[in-house]
Amino acid sequence: MKGRLLVLDEIASRQAAALIVDGRLEEFALDPVDDVALPGAVYRAVADRPVKGQGGIFVKLPGGSGFLRQISGVAPGQRLLVQVTGPTEPGKAIPVTTRLLFKSRFAIVTPEAPGLNISRQIKDDDRRAELDAMAKAGMAGADERLGLILRSGCADAEDSAVAEDIAAMRGLAEAVLADLAGGPELLVDGPSAHDLAFRDWLDPVVDDADTDPGSFARHGVSEAIEALLAPRVALDAGASMMIEPTRALVAVDVNTGPDTSPAASLKANIAAARDLPRQLRLRGLGGQVVVDFAPMPKRDRHILDQVLKAAFKTEGETNLAGWTVLGLYEMTRKRDRLPLTELLPGGLP
Numbered sequence: 001m002k003g004r005l006l007v008l009d010e011i012a013s014r015q016a017a018a019l020i021v022d023g024r025l026e027e028f029a030l031d032p033v034d035d036v037a038l039p040g041a042v043y044r045a046v047a048d049r050p051v052k053g054q055g056g057i058f059v060k061l062p063g064g065s066g067f068l069r070q071i072s073g074v075a076p077g078q079r080l081l082v083q084v085t086g087p088t089e090p091g092k093a094i095p096v097t098t099r100l101l102f103k104s105r106f107a108i109v110t111p112e113a114p115g116l117n118i119s120r121q122i123k124d125d126d127r128r129a130e131l132d133a134m135a136k137a138g139m140a141g142a143d144e145r146l147g148l149i150l151r152s153g154c155a156d157a158e159d160s161a162v163a164e165d166i167a168a169m170r171g172l173a174e175a176v177l178a179d180l181a182g183g184p185e186l187l188v189d190g191p192s193a194h195d196l197a198f199r200d201w202l203d204p205v206v207d208d209a210d211t212d213p214g215s216f217a218r219h220g221v222s223e224a225i226e227a228l229l230a231p232r233v234a235l236d237a238g239a240s241m242m243i244e245p246t247r248a249l250v251a252v253d254v255n256t257g258p259d260t261s262p263a264a265s266l267k268a269n270i271a272a273a274r275d276l277p278r279q280l281r282l283r284g285l286g287g288q289v290v291v292d293f294a295p296m297p298k299r300d301r302h303i304l305d306q307v308l309k310a311a312f313k314t315e316g317e318t319n320l321a322g323w324t325v326l327g328l329y330e331m332t333r334k335r336d337r338l339p340l341t342e343l344l345p346g347g348l349p
Helices: 125-138 152-156 159-177 193-200 221-228 262-283 298-311
Strands: 004-011 014-021 024-030 042-051 056-061 064-068 079-084 094-097 107-111 115-118 146-150 185-188 208-210 232-234 240-245 250-255 287-292 318-323 329-333
Touching (some): 042 064, 056 079, 064 079, 107 159, 115 125, 125 152, 240 262, 250 262, 262 287
Parallel strands (some): 004 208
Antiparallel strands (some): 004 014, 014 024, 042 056, 042 079, 107 146, 287 329, 318 329
């Protein structure tokens, strides 16, 4: 199937969402089993004890602790508003920041970052002028600490929908900023899988959606998830790559299969490099990633460098460190979600 398809379903009574682009799974979200802090959740916290060696401070949250990578201007006992920035690893504090974002499909309100901004992806000058006027009207009289970003989805959105999102996010931000008194408390929960899909995956425009029970099975999402739970990824012409997370890093091994010629190696390596960002994203893997590409002449490495740069261009916080003296390729990727094996430890039910 060509185009973008949004699929909403449930797995073991938990909300699940998938985005299929041209017949291939590109995004997947599943609510966690336990009552854990979801990325995007906002808490009232109390500063606890600094950890100077790690350049941060622990903060007290309801039922646990968070870690804030900030010491300057924060004293023990101080009340703070913090937002969860990523998944919580077992045995570790929840990663949080004081740089809050109140995000909807069309608008992002930014406390302590004043100013009105419109996505650069919106090129039409007339539409930008209309949105600028809406932004100024929507933020008139607002707390001077608040800024506003209008997202790319505003380009084709109804004016009323954009105005509603601006008002909703402004109201939420103002309410939270005024709620600093008291002990540790959850003020705004993070988005569920379905809410996340509607907020972040509809731009570019989705061509179709299936929200009925059993939609994952109908569109091959269940089969794709099962494949992601296995280490082996099949590539063209019998080639493959193995993706195996360890405690220290994610190890990736690329194999050519029966054809071991230099041409086959380069072809397999290019295929692996192009699919690697999607595989890491869907599997929820991050941190240090080490790739053992199939053997090829050093003169061909520049080709693979360009392929990797293009493949990871839109993947957020990724650092392509490059080749080691042993011929391995190193990179780091921000952990932005729980590993799929933790969300589905026993596989699909």
